Amino acid sequence: MRINHWTNGFEVVHNGKQVLCHTYDNPMLFIGTGQEDIEMYRGNFKIEDYVTERMALRTFTLKEDEGSILIDFAGMIEMRLEISEEEMKLKFKCLDDALNRFWIRLSSDEEEHLYGLGEQMSHFSLRGKDYPIWTSEPGVGRNKNTYITWRSDVENKAGGDYYNSNYPEPTYVSSRHYFVHVHSTAYSKFNFKQKTFHEIEVWEVPEEISIVSADGYLPLLEKLTAEFGRQPELPDWVYNGLIIGAQGGTERSFSILEQALEKGIKVSGLWCQDWVGKKVTSFGKRLRWNWVWDEEMYPDLPKKMKEYKEKGIRFLGYINPYILEGTALYQEGFENGYFAKTFEDQEYLVDFGEFYCGVVDFTNPDAFNWFKDIIKKNLINFGLDGWMADFGEYLPTDLKLYNGKSAMIEHNHWPVLWAKCNYDAVVESGKLGEIVYFMRAGGNGTQKYCPLLWAGDQSVDFSIDDGLASVICGTLSSAMVGNGINHSDIGGYTSLFDNFRTKELFLRWAEMGAFTPVMRTHEGNRPETNFQFYNDEDTMVQLARLTTIYTSLKDYLKEAVKENHEKGTPVQRPLFLHYDEDNNLQKLQTQYLLGRDLLVAPVYLEGAETRDVYLPEDEWIHLWSGKEYAQGVYTIEVPMGQPAVFYRKNSFYKGLFEKIGTL
Structure with a gap:
């Protein structure tokens, strides 16, 4: 990379192609002020912005300063430009505290393709659209032209769109073999609609923007994952078969497991998300968010876990970073001040769909350690070998946090704190490489704390934006920002408005799952009305064959997972x-x-x-x-x-x- 400077402008060039360009007539920086309006309903966000001022920073002064280049834009923004052969850092200093909107343009041409921005479920190649970076529920259907999305919008504000994602990240990879990363957790938007430039909008003046290049995609991903951290390797036991998702108590769940084993289905684990108990809502069967074993629903569970572990089959559970109002854990957290509060210092409760929960304030070190100890005691010491570490996207923007930062800034950071809480609990227990937990939410830096991504809550259908195909797209896009180990609920999860899983869908999803790092089923949000493999003789026979194929790939998959850990080359790759x-x-x-x-x-x-x-x-x-x-x-x-x-x-x-x- 090198900079060329002339009287009224400058440019940065990489391998003969322009990356940045600034002139009086075509400025690269704009600043301004704005006032956002945020409405959240059960993890779905309506975000509007009123820009009160946007100014182009046309004039500048440029000088060499201690081995870098210092550029003053109109006395309002200072940009320190640090350039080496394969990396450029743009470090910003805002000279006016009133400014809270920032836009920067990066040069492009029509042939350039772009990938990443976290996990994008509808479009792998990002050119031609804009993408807000804001973690949220992904939406149901995710296509405004479909009946399911329309009805979800009307009834629950939950239809979503092509850009909604549990795991957005302000990082993209260019076909020119460089990646761009914005060092900010504020709301941002990446606009890739123009032919000659990309425009990035950030709702603060970012600390830094990094542009890192390499001589190919593979060395570029090696650099990218070195910066964010790489996923640890999966436990050996994971490759020994299917992780069966079942629920309903000890007798029902373990009988489903036995039924599968009798039909020759190779099984590595039994995953019972309702090990903590259940709540039934209009959406379907939900869980009792009180993170302790429900002895009434799962009698003799420790005995069963030990019995099946001796047979090589592990038991997995579920947890998320919110606690149900009225439970003993909630009372403990409330009395110790571990929850986020309103600005009037009252308890802040979040509506999760006909029940309310407190938000564990991970910016409070005592609260972070308290919840980490809950994971250690109630999950790890209890004997779980894995769990779904769900949610992370729901941090409201109108609450007060311990560290004093705005929730607008911490919202996109929240999934990373949640991932780190799980990671620290596992590491401190000496179980890294033995336990696997899987997450759907993420942000800057999740990679090193999340051993296994999962694609979230797809519809139980063949729709392109929210069905089986969306899993492939999400896997590839997340792979381009360092999440090389991913998987999905075989058969999908969300069943609404007479949209039910069929045998065909389940088997097509399962045959894809046999060629992924992890195979795991889910009964879905409405188990009784969706097709389940254990209710059909032919499906169990076919599933047994698919698990044999999957387990036969063990050595091959382990090598690919190791490569992901050591070099950042994803297991499922473009x-x-x-x-x-x-x-x-x-x-x-x-x-x-x-x-x-x-x-x-x-x-x-x-x-x-x-x-x-x-x-x-x-x-x-x-x-x-x-x-x-x-x-x-x-x-x-x-x-x-x-x-x-x-x-x-x-x-x-x-x-x-x-x-x-x-x-």
């Missing part, structure tokens, strides 16, 4: 990471590479008997037929249980893949 010169891959979002040698194209459309697949330049072998293919587009037959999967002919694992192809 094809262009290894075929960078192929322009046909830039927008491909329904195929992925599993490790280096397997190309997976899941069946994501209802009723599909064939699947169009693009193969990059290499020698490819169709997993099921053994037929060899070269580069090109092919229409592949995809009978149930045989998604379009190919392996590289010269793979070290060729013998393993040949064996799997006969299963």
Whole structure:
């Protein structure tokens, strides 16, 4: 990277292409003031902004200062520019405390593609749209043209849109082989609609913006993950089979497990989210958010856990960072001042859908340690080998926090604090590498604290924005910002308005799950009205085969997970990471590479008997037929249980893949 300076402007160039440019007529910086209006309803946010002033900073003075370049923009913003061969840091100092809106433009051209911004579920290639960075519920349906989204909006303000995400992050990766990261947790928006520039809006003057480059995608991701931290490796036991999601108490849950084992389904764990008890609402079965074992609902659970652990099957539970009003834990937290408060110093309760909870104030070190000890005592010491660490997106903006910071600033930081609370509890218990917890919410720095991402609450259907296909897109986008281990609820979760899971959907999702790092089922929010694998003989037979395929990949998956931990190369990865010169891959979002040698194209459309697949330049072998293919587009037959999967002919694992192809 280098800077060129002339009388009325300057530019920063990387590999012969402009990254930043400022002139009087085309300024790169704008500042101003604004007043936001935030309305939250059960984790769904309506955000409006009234910009009272926006000014272009046209004039500047530039001077060398202690090895960096100091640029004063109109006496209102100072930008210190630190440039090395492969990195540029833009450090800002606001000279007017009244300013709370900031815009910066980065140069672009029409050929540039962009990826990342956390976990984006609708669009992998981000060009042509704008993306707010604000963690929230992802929305139901997530497409304003659908009936489900419309009705969810009307009845619950919960329909969402293409940009809603549990895990947004102000980091994107360019096809020019650099990444941009905004060092801020404030609300921001990335506008990629223009042909010649990208505009980033931040609701504060950010501390810093980093632009880091490399000579390819793989070394770039290595740098990116070195900055944010890398995910730890998964426990060995995870690869031994399916994690079965069941609920309803000891007898029902363990009988489902036994039923699966009898049918030859390989099982690594039993996940009972309602181990803490249940609440029934109009949405469906919910949990009693009091983070202790419910002895009445799960009698003899410690005995059962020990019995099945000796058989190699682990027990997993559930927790989130909110506590139900009226419980003993809530009373303890309230008496010790561990919850966030109103500005009148009263208790602040959040509506989670027909029940109310206190918000554990993680900015209070005593509250953080208290909840960390709850995880240690009530989960780890109790004997759980894993759990869903749910939520993290619900921090309201009208409460008071212990550290004195605005909740507008802490909102996007909250999932990271929640992840760190879980991570610290596991590390301090000496269980890192033995226990796995999985999260849906995230932000800057979640990566090193979250061993396993999960895609959140998809609809139980084939919809592109919120069904099976959205999982693939979310996995690829999150992989580009350092979350290389991801998975999803097999069959989806959200069932509303006569939208019910079918056998076809479950099996298509399960066959995709066999070619991911982790296989886990979920009964969904309305178990009784959705298809469940254990109620169908044929499905259990097919699922047994798929778990055999998954467990056969153990050594291959472990190697890929290790590579993710050591270098930041994601387990499920975009094809262009290894075929960078192929322009046909830039927008491909329904195929992925599993490790280096397997190309997976899941069946994501209802009723599909064939699947169009693009193969990059290499020698490819169709997993099921053994037929060899070269580069090109092919229409592949995809009978149930045989998604379009190919392996590289010269793979070290060729013998393993040949064996799997006969299963």
